[in-house]
Structures are given as C-alpha cells and as structure tokens.
Amino acid sequence: MNEAFYLPDRADPERFVSTELTRGPWSPDAQHAGPPSALLGHVIERCEPRPGFQVGRVAVEILGPVPLAPLTAQARLVRPGRSVELIEATLSTDRGPVMRANAWRFKLADPELAIPEHLLPTGTRPGPDQTPAPEPFPSAQAVGFHTGIEYRYITGSFREPGPAVCWIRLKYPVVAGTAPSPLERALAAADSGNGVSAVLDWDRYLFINTDLTVTLHRQPVGEWVCLDAVTHPQPHGIGLAESALFDEKGPLGRSTQTLFLGPR
Incomplete structure (x- = not known):
C-alpha cells in the first residue's frame, strides 16, 4: 500500500x-497536477527558510x-529582500522540466498591523x-489522486455541471515521513477547481489546466480546504476556473487556472 504521494530517494x-x-x-x-504542485510547495518552503516569513503566492x-x-x-532564492523575496522551483524528469x-x-x-x-x-x-x-469519483483507475484525498461537496458534484462548493x-x-504543511494542502486542493466545478461533459471534453496560481492572505488551519469554484468556458477553446479558498475559520485566498478546452 502506498504511504504517500511521493517517496524520498535516500x-x-x-x-x-x-x-x-x-x-x-x-x-x-500521467499525474494529477495537485500532487506535483504540492511537491513544489514542499521544496519552496525548505529553500533557505527564514523565521517570520510566509509564502503568500505561488504561480x-x-x-x-x-x-x-x-x-x-x-528550488532556489532568486530575489532576496528584507521584506519580500522570490523563489523559483522546478520539477524535472530524466527528459527535462515538467x-x-x-x-x-x-x-x-510584528507587531501585527492595527487594521479595523x-x-x-x-x-x-x-x-x-x-x-x-461523497459519491465515487468517475474514474476507471482503481488508485489515483481521487483515492488519495477525501472530498465533501456542499453544493454540486462531479456529475452535476456548474459551480460547486467542495471540501x-x-x-x-x-x-513520506513528513506532515503536509498548510501550503502543501492548499496547493494540492486548489488544482481541483476545474474538476469540482466542471461545466462540460467529462466523457466528451477535455478541460486541462496549463497553470495554477494560488494567492493566500492567510495559511489554512486544519486538514480541510474548501473550494468555492466556478468554471468559465468559451467556444474558442480557452477557459478559466477560479476558486475562493476557505478553511473552517473563514476565507484564505483565491486560485485560478487557465484551461485548454477540446473534444476527447
């Protein structure tokens, strides 16, 4: 039985x-983009870590x-700074970056700002x-990202087209051997926005994202991340999925995905 999405090479x-x-x-x-996005978050957080700093956006x-x-x-620090800094990270196979x-x-x-x-x-x-x-995820694969997560729909479903709210x-x-960080949890969940709010028939269309941008004004607390997601398709084949992100305490931030739309 797999113990994690990735196993470290000793x-x-x-x-x-x-x-x-x-x-x-x-x-x-091929992998779902959620786990490798979370793996990028894993190495980003371990790149020259600094106390009192926090990742606020990952593209x-x-x-x-x-x-x-x-x-x-x-991962490497490409733009150091006293207040903000930029980190670049790459995932590669033996054939090159993916x-x-x-x-x-x-x-x-520190101290916190006195915001009304x-x-x-x-x-x-x-x-x-x-x-x-939850209903079963519509997949022919016995094991995959859909079996590595637990999901709970508040509104919508995988087979009900349109906007959805899903934990x-x-x-x-x-x-393996590490506990998922709040950033890893947010990145892994956010990449499902185009899936949970799909408006096109899974059996007839592709709606694959070319990117994922997650902006967090607060780190998620607890194990669950909620997506209040909507997909906007266009007849010319470019779409957008956007999600408001929540935990059980309230809003966290936003995520967006640019989509390639096409027939299967």
Missing part, C-alpha cells in the same frame, strides 16, 4: 519517487504531462461534517 535529497496516488483523470500514465506553470516517474525537485513555479515570500508584520475589524475578510461555508457521504482533505502525506 541517495538523492532532490529526487522523489512518484506513487500511484498521484495518478490523474486524463491518462493512467505554477505546467509544461506538459507529468509522468508517473521519479522527479527531481529543486513544471515550474515562482513563489513570493513575505515578511510577517470591518476591513478584514469574513464569511464561512458549511463544514465538511455537514455534508452527505478536500489529503489522506496521505505529500512526501
């Missing part, structure tokens, strides 16, 4: 073995299908414990 700290839990819905040989570029193969994950990410890391205010209460973001969604048992929780660590 001989090379930058190399990770992809397990079947990373498999996506489009091909049995992931998906350069092509990510195979179920060993990945080399590297994903890249840029992350802005911010210095946290009425200006702070508010709002909640019904919690994951207030939902019915997602990782059932396994991103990297």
